[in-house]
Amino acid sequence: MTRVFALFATTALCATPALADRIFVSNERSNDITVVDGTTWEVIHSFPGGQRPRGITASPDGRFLYVCASDDDLVRVFDTQTYEELPSLPSGPDPELFVLHPSGNPLYIANEDDNLVTVVDVETRQVLAEIPVGVEPEGMGITPDGSIVINTSETTNMAHFIDTETYEILANVLVDQRPRYAQFTSDGSVLFVTSEIGGTVSVIDPEAREIVHKITFEVPGVLPEALQPVGLKVTEDGSTVYVALGPANRVAVVNGETYEVEDYLLVGQRVWQLAFTPDESHLITTNGNSNDISIIDVASNRVIKSVQVGEQPWGVVVVPSE
């Protein structure tokens, strides 16, 4: 009886068109993906995501979910509607983070163990190139026009500018210790690179390929060593930058023009990655040590809710309703 019911429930779920945005969270330790409803903030599903799922992103049309299954040495692909697993993509060893070309293809993957960025065609599932970069590549960013992809290497401490046509490295910008994440503004005029151990965010002029400013952080009562910038997102209009500060358990709200920190929002423990809902009304944070996500109301900059997910949530992406 129970079994029949469960089956029915699953079928019903699959058939229901997505009326709300859905939040997909990769859980590094429990090896699964948690799906949270973007309106009710309730967990609606969970499915296996491969071994040590970390980087997570969705195709521009919202149909496919890509997950770096780091210990499987694969990128796992899922149907965002049915949650069914589709054929995997090759990734090179230990994929941690990746970025999708704005057109939806190809995928640029950082291989932490091999000092490589692997470029994969998501349709033919072929590796197009392997680009040697610095030690422990991690952060991946791409210009809005898709012409340049950025990789940050954690031990080399550089942001590598890679030409997406020739796969050549055009420039290397030395940043502070352990760069984790690279993010362009939507107009491509500014590149942000977070440095976990350096405790800074480098603001880079992508034209000049030079650091023009460094954002620093200070929270009374929190040890400076704990202020470790990791994930970063910028609002569409570039007015506000949100920076996840890892073990400081806070998200910094930074003015996108003056680069002054305006507020620190207390979220869960070891806040790692961030994602906006499509209308930018909310920002979701993954909190690795408290096994939850925090929901931030962007208009008021208030944390409105936390939702329990799997073990050690790492990455997050929001798929819009249809």
Next chain:
Amino acid sequence: MLRPVIACALLALGQPALAAEYRAAVLRIDKPGRAPSSRLDLPPDDLGFAGAQLAVSDNNTTGQFTGQTFVVEEYAVAPDAALETLEEIIAGGTRYVVTLGDADMTVSLADAAGDRALLVNARAKDDALRNQDCRANLLHTAPSHAMLADGLAQFLIAKRWSDWFLIAGSHPEDQAMAEAYRNAARKFGALIVEERTYEDTGGARRTDSGHVQVQAQMPVFTQRAANHHVVVAADEADIFAVWLPYHTWDPRPVAGAAGLRPATWHPAHEAWGATQFQTRFERLANRPARDMDYQVWLALRALGEAATRTNSEDFAELEDFIRGDGLELAGFKGQALSFRDWDGQLRQPVLLTTGPVVTSVSPQGEFLHQVSQLDTLGTDRPESQCMKGAQQ
């Protein structure tokens, strides 16, 4: 399709014609000694050198973008050939020498090198080397006895296991470690309720069926000790401590040289990206990394950082950078590491390990410091007896 792209990319990266070369040496002084109590601790042939290889490989990966190449020479010599080898290294133009020797040897090498080379001690833990025997041309990536003892003490105090039964071996290095535990107890408010010395009477090692001899002595040896929360063992010579757990008269946890052990590295350490170091190292050396490998890696990465950040080939400039506030060495410990200007010691968190896992990492959050929390571990500026400290 793949290969040409890689070749192309590589060509585009460096400027081989302009490449600056950075030379370093690792000088390991091997003293014939007795076998360790456990065969798991047998020293591999490439001990320390494997860490050097990884560091140079990491430095060179970065160097391909900056037009810098790194080279390391490795020497494993007997004590009587050490000074001669150092002369050879210096004569060859190498000015950055990582040493793996005991305290006396380290001082002799530093004195012999004078201002011709900067030495980094990646092995000797003696507090004297950071105090009365410190040298101006000597840095330390090896932890001091005091750092290790303080790291353990903080954890025990945070646990409120404040009453210690201290057991030290009879060798001078055991006594030096015991002194570090006494200082740590004083510093963090623990009480040493009883102290005993285990005399090494020779024999009783693996070859001599240690498990029947030393093991059999442990229960009686620990009998009728004053009430204590924890046994703290100082046994640098590796004579008895491994036999303490489960053999103490009273059912008490053991820490120090056995049980909960303070260390700079452990093959199970995974936090702060350490997994990447472990997998890179294991692929290169076909074995798990030891403390000494990590400490050599740190020493050579410091040189790599100096080269990357200063973009200079001038040794004085590189040395200034390594010693200065600008060094923010990332060592998979969750915060930037740098050398203390008063005694040349690298400030670094201490792992507290138990068998297959890292149980905790010190400094513990409860212990604050006005400058750097890392300076709650080891000899702090006001306590330093190193002349460099006195001059400032």
